[in-house]
Amino acid sequence: MRTPSLSVIIPTYNEQxxxxxxxxxxxxxxxxxxxxxxxxxxxxxxxxxxVLRLASxxxxxxxxxxxxxxxxNARSLGFxxxxxxxxxxxxxxxxxxxxxxxxxxxxxxxxxDRFDAGSGQCYCHDLxxxxxxxxxxxxxxxxxxxxxASSDPDTAAIxxxxxxxxxxxRSAWDSVRSSRSHRTDIFEDLDLTxxxxxxxxRIALIPGADAxxxxxxxxxxxxxxxxxxxxxxRTYRAHGDVRNAVLSVLVNLPVQFxxxxxxxxPFRAYDPQTRQMTLRNIGRARAExxxxxxxx
Numbered sequence: 001m002r003t004p005s006l007s008v009i010i011p012t013y014n015e016q017x018x019x020x021x022x023x024x025x026x027x028x029x030x031x032x033x034x035x036x037x038x039x040x041x042x043x044x045x046x047x048x049x050x051v052l053r054l055a056s057x058x059x060x061x062x063x064x065x066x067x068x069x070x071x072x073n074a075r076s077l078g079f080x081x082x083x084x085x086x087x088x089x090x091x092x093x094x095x096x097x098x099x100x101x102x103x104x105x106x107x108x109x110x111x112x113d114r115f116d117a118g119s120g121q122c123y124c125h126d127l128x129x130x131x132x133x134x135x136x137x138x139x140x141x142x143x144x145x146x147x148x149a150s151s152d153p154d155t156a157a158i159x160x161x162x163x164x165x166x167x168x169x170r171s172a173w174d175s176v177r178s179s180r181s182h183r184t185d186i187f188e189d190l191d192l193t194x195x196x197x198x199x200x201x202r203i204a205l206i207p208g209a210d211a212x213x214x215x216x217x218x219x220x221x222x223x224x225x226x227x228x229x230x231x232x233x234r235t236y237r238a239h240g241d242v243r244n245a246v247l248s249v250l251v252n253l254p255v256q257f258x259x260x261x262x263x264x265x266p267f268r269a270y271d272p273q274t275r276q277m278t279l280r281n282i283g284r285a286r287a288e289x290x291x292x293x294x295x296x
């Protein structure tokens with residue numbers, strides 16, 4: 001069984017606090033990626049300095065610049081620039097375990113004739129209450145393994161990609177790249193999902209490709225979180241899918257916001273360094289997370 005080549009694309013915008021940990025995790029893989037493409041989207045902090053320092057230590061890391069602002073533009077430029085047969089995309093705050101790259105490669109080597117895209121599951125590496133999610137992930141991975149090995153592997157399909165931990169074949173990207181949006185006020189992973197599904201490509205859960213991401217989005221203000229979630233229905237409308245846009249507003253948006261309100265207090269009280277909750281953390285001033293598009 002031939003293992004396909006793998007490129008990992010990481011869009012970045014002012015990620016000096018997390019990009020080194022992200023890259024170190026990728027460099028520690030049991031089966032390292034063939035290349036790591038970091039796409040800088042006009043960072044004004046030390047992000048590029050950190051990437052260039054690590055790139056000087058290994059030729060696997062490559063830094064390119066995306067002058068057109070917006071994560072959707074940085075992601076697309078990274079995909080176009082990458083050389084691998086499989087294009088994986090993670091965030092700068094994603095932490096992949098050492099089996100992640102092997103899991104992605106093996107999935108497409110075994111099931112690439114049926115699935116052209118997939119996502120691994122994610123938990124928050126800097127928030128509390130994650131053991132429950134990790135246990136659920138283990139069960140879902142076991143179910144996916146059984147379904148992929150069954151007489152009907154299509155039952156392993158999932159509805160959408162998750163931008164913090166996803167992969168797509170080069171051939172699928174080449175097929176749909178012209179249909180991707182240039183808008184910066186939509187979800188780029190959902191935009192890609194809808195383009196892939198429109199082209200009749202299948203998406204699956206990739207067993208064993210779980211990863212940790214930052215839960216910093218849950219620490220923003222309620223107004224900012226609400227505006228962020230509105231990108232979901234906006235993406236559907238951009239693709240002319242009015243039905244799912246309405247369902248997103250009536251079902252997904254309320255569920256997401258209720259969950260945000262339920263966890264806001266304990267999440268803000270939690271200190272990921274000490275793994276303890278303190279009242280002092282609740283009142284600590286926090287800057288809003290600025291998106292690569294320049295908005296919050």
